[in-house]
Amino acid sequence: MKRLRLTLPICAIGLLVVAATAVAQDADKQKLIEIENAFAANQDPGPQAAAIAKKYVYDGPTTTLTTLGRVGTLPKARIIELSSAPDPSDPNVKTSQKLSDVHVDISGTTALVSYKQTSTDTGTRIRP
Secondary structure (H helix, E strand, O other): OHHHHHHHHHHHHHHHHHHHHHHHHHHHHHHHHHHHHHHHHOOOOOHHHHHHHHHHOOOOOEEEEOOOOOEEEEOHHHHHHHHHOOOOOOOOOEEEEEEEEEEEEEEOOEEEEEEEEEEEEEOOOOOO
């Protein structure tokens, strides 16, 4: 009988901890989705894009994959600089992006956000 009195509260505490962890992970997942949507909504270089980059880009070197399939590593300061002003070789380009099928996986302190992305550019010059 004493054993049962001790086991039930321990099980109840365990269930509460598991439920609290699940709620915290759901909040983390939602925050990551909001960050990705903020980047997608502010694709055109300017003050808003620079502010998003300053707020969310990792402080160390960041490896990126561009929409053209190029991979490169840049420091945060350079990413903010590139986000601040239009490309002088194509200053009138406007980009819009739409994310769909967003999925977040969290494992410990690591998260992976995946999604389908549709990107549309207008005002750009066609280059040979």
